[in-house]
Amino acid sequence: MTLHTPAPPTVLELPETPCVTMRRTVTMRSMGEIADRIPEVLGWLTRRGIAPAGPPFLRYELIEMDKQLVVEAGWPVAEAVAGDGTDDGVRAGVLPGGRYVSLVHRGHPDQLIHVIKALLVWARERGLEWDMTPTSEGERWGCRLESYRTDPREEPDPSSWETELLFRLAR
Numbered sequence: 001m002t003l004h005t006p007a008p009p010t011v012l013e014l015p016e017t018p019c020v021t022m023r024r025t026v027t028m029r030s031m032g033e034i035a036d037r038i039p040e041v042l043g044w045l046t047r048r049g050i051a052p053a054g055p056p057f058l059r060y061e062l063i064e065m066d067k068q069l070v071v072e073a074g075w076p077v078a079e080a081v082a083g084d085g086t087d088d089g090v091r092a093g094v095l096p097g098g099r100y101v102s103l104v105h106r107g108h109p110d111q112l113i114h115v116i117k118a119l120l121v122w123a124r125e126r127g128l129e130w131d132m133t134p135t136s137e138g139e140r141w142g143c144r145l146e147s148y149r150t151d152p153r154e155e156p157d158p159s160s161w162e163t164e165l166l167f168r169l170a171r
Contacts, residue, residue, distance in 0.1 A: 009103040009122055011169070016097040020045060020081060021059065021074030022089050028065065034058065037073035044090045045075060053078040057147040059095070064138030096143050099169040101128065104149070108158045112146065119165060131168040143168035
C-alpha cells in the first residue's frame with residue numbers, strides 16, 4: 001500500500017479555536033455513525049447563518065480500540081456560539097491551543113490507520129509526547145483531530161482526498 005504525504009510531519013503552535021460538534025460513543029465497526037454527523041452539524045450552522053472557519057473534523061476524545069471510542073464530529077467557527085447539547089445534540093466547544101504535530105495525508109481514508117501508526121513512530125523517535133492520558137476506559141486525548149480538507153461532493157475519488165492529522169503534544 002502506497003502512502004502519499006505531500007510533506008513530512010511538522011510541529012506547529014495553534015491558537016484555541018471555537019467549534020461546534022456532536023459527540024457519539026462508537027465502535028470501530030460503527031465509525032460511520034459519527035462521520036455521518038458532519039453534514040448535520042453543518043446544517044445546524046447554516047440554519048443560524050454561521051459559516052465554518054475551516055474544514056470539518058473528527059476529534060477522538062477516548063480511544064479503546066477493542067471496545068469503544070468517544071468521538072466528536074464538528075466544524076471550527078470564527079467566534080464562540082451558543083449550543084449546549086440540548087439543541088439537536090449540537091454542542092459549542094473549543095479546540096485547545098498549544099503545540100501540535102501536523103501531517104497531511106493524500107489518499108484513501110482507509111489508509112489513515114497506517115499513516116497514524118507511522119506518525120506515532122515518527123514522534124516517538126523524536127522524543128515527542130502526546131497530550132494523552134491512559135485510563136481504565138482507554139486513552140483520553142487532549143486533542144486528536146482528523147481534519148478533512150477535501151469535499152467528497154467536489155472530489156468523488158477517495159484516493160485523491162486530503163486529510164490533515166493534528167495531534168496535540170504534551171506541554
